[in-house]
Amino acid sequence: MKHLTTGLFMAGLTLSATMMATTVGAKEIVVGMACDRTGPTQTVGVFLCPAYHDYVKLINSRGGIMGNKVRVVEIDTEYKVPQSVEAYQRFKKEGAVVVALWGTPMTQAITPNLNADHIPGTSPGFGTAAAANGEKYPYLFPMAASYWSQAGAAVTFAKSELGGTIKGKKIAYLFYDNPAGREPIPILDKLAVLEGFELKKFAIPPPGVEMKIQVQDITRRYRADFVISHLFGKGPAVHIKEFKRMGYSLKKLVSLVWGAGESDINGAGGWAKAQGYNALNFAGVGSNYKVLDEIKALYKKEGKDAPKQMASTVYYNRGILAAAVHLKAIELAVKAKGSGDITGTDVQKGFLAIKDFKLGGILPPLNFTNLDHEGGGWARVFRVEGDNFVPASDWIRGYRDVVIQMLKEDH
Template sequence: MKHFTKLAIAAVVAGVTAGAALAQELYTPNLAYRTGPFAATGIPLMNGQADYLAMLNARDGGIGGIPVNAEECETGYSTEKGVECYEKTKGKAIVTQPWSTGITLQVLPKTNIDMIPILAPGYGFSPMMDGATFQWAFNMPAGYWDAADMIVQYLESQGSLDGKKIAFLHLDHPFGKEPIPVLEQLAAAKGFSMVPIPVGLKEMQNQSAQWLQIRRERPDYVVMWGWGAMNAGAITEAVKTKFPMENFVGVWWSGHDADLRIAGADAKGYKSISWSFPNQDAPVMAAIKEHVVDKGLSKSDAEEMSGVFYGRGIVISAILAEGIATAQAHFGTAEINAEQLRWGLENINMTAERISELGLDGMVPPFSTSCADHTGHSGGWMLEWDGEKFVKVSDLLTANVDGYKALAQTNAAEYASANAPWPVNENCSATN
């Protein structure tokens, strides 16, 4: 029962839609951050997410005939406010979307008790890939450890890393520290040295001290785990200090068009790994224009809609919608609950064919999940700023998950032990 074709889903949903008139809504709250120091990145993501679900509501009457209520609870990216939003919305929610690694870590133990799945696409606690331990947490289609591995793979494709030095410029926050275990492991295996350079929340816009250190260290590459104002600050400093932009690579949250436009052509060559890509010719974009934009229902604009983060927001809501549709098909009801959605999220099969059926051509790589694998490990593309926009400069890269699977299992076991009693899915093996 793991995978479903489009026809199978349609057949079951058609059978339950007749009773959908009695249903209220599918409540999928989003712990948004349209304000605060990270608003510049939050706004296009939230707009993309909202527009995709608004399109489904307008075109299809929602999912399975039930409208989706994607109410936003503003956190400003504050962990404290994020927890408050979680508590405020959990009563009728079928999913929670924390939108911060810090918030994710705080609500992670709560979701075991409340039985609400966490959807944290491309962020959160990397060992959440271990679905047997983290039954209610999902970071599909790819996690931070995948990103670290793929970045190193790409750099290695440019020449041996043996004896090279990589400066790791990162936000001094749980998000920024996530890839360190895998980067350290890769450094030992491939012979490069890694120099961690943290950036405090109050230093994001003025990184002169960090870039002075980079000049002193003379690294071969700078890898950035930046977010919000930190990205623009780092790119501005890199240009000012004449660091070779072709040797500057960021995680997917450091690949925001608006940050690069500040430097324009001077930032040409900067790169970012990404599990999403903005394809303006994808059918989903035409559907959003017809059902949302042309009706004045979008908060976005043409420039933002052409960017990486708006497109990523679309993909994120499409993943959520696919989990809902998969659960509806399996349980034979359109009005699913949180526990049923958890099953749907761990039985997603986003094949190339299914991605095309959803109108997302070229916007996300294929991936699938299972009870053991809550990340999917889709892989990603290396994007490069050409002075005006991001373009793909690599074929699809896929992470060597086997290289850190044992590390994930060890960290998951340590987390479960530290938070005992911690429920584990005893019926889920590594092959499920």
């Protein structure tokens, strides 16, 4: 009982302390983050979400955004739609000016609300590709390469790896048979006609981890010149193993963004087994960035070790991307308004005001326009060499004109 009383007393004390802090001068800015630390995509969430918190902590340690502290409301949604709907309503209640969504079905379920409530939401690397069209979805920002842009970048990469010409080559597309997996098909079909390559699709049915037959088919019967793969969860690790077993050179394989993590390489049996494997990324990979050093320094100042999540640079850096773009949009909104008293609409305008935002190279040069809520649709290929991911291309925008055309047609 005594503990409870002290606990409650302390809670009251901290509550009043935070209330005091917020009432003096600046305003608290709230951002909502839907997260998956326990569901099917937890392998990503456990790295991405702490990164978001770390970046916000870094900005707050410098006094916040022009004196306004940022508070993150995180809700774990277990990758389920009802939980995500509840989470979104909670963010709204807390007064969030921007929300980070998670998962394609959840993003689709919440999108109608974003437009109605005028709260910008972001879906980096997932969601429907057509959502990049800001004229149709003014409050949804994919803010990273959509599946269409990723497919365009993958074909661009394949073309350069095949010696500059892809005409007449055999390209295999290996994908998880769900809407997200099928999303790149329309653009791949278009590019096959445009560039004159032969495209064959190999679907992997749920749960997406058994693909021996498809890989055999690709390597032995179809004898693909290049493979583009689009798998999720444990799938990427399995397909690295299977292609390796078939003796197929992993250099001729490029995965879209959800097969790019350190965990996928470890799952495939370690770095030595995955030499040459290529994967697309929409944020920089590795720990050689200023912002990461600053976060490490922040922890050191507190007398703590750098968070162990930083070791997974792929997903950690994507968390940094989400947080950095959010806070940049908020910053521009605060500047435009002249105070921390901003709304979702201000932040939406803030997103559109972002120009060439690179954050020391960890991000591609992001530019948002009314039509292009992807920020340019940039992607970069990283390859497994030694014990590291090394860049195998520059930041590329594959067939941007085709993607833009498709966005307009969808409208």
